[in-house]
Amino acid sequence: MTEFLLSVAAFIAAHVLPAFPRARGALVRRLGERTYLILYSGLSLAL
Structure with missing residues (x-):
């Protein structure tokens, strides 16, 4: 159940x-547009 709740929280946050x-x-400024998009895409695929 804990894994499910963590997954739901990560999905909602994403x-x-x-x-x-x-x-x-702020994230784009800190990471750069390309890095932000790569990380966001990776997170979306992982979830």
């Missing part, structure tokens, strides 16, 4: 975070 422009912008 989909809510890009909806906030300030949070996404």
Whole structure:
């Protein structure tokens, strides 16, 4: 049950975070556009 709840939390966070422009912008500035997209794509595939 714990794994399921962690998976749901990660799924929700992965989909809510890009909806906030300030949070996404901060990540893009810190990581770079290409790195952000690679990490986000990898996370989406993993979930």
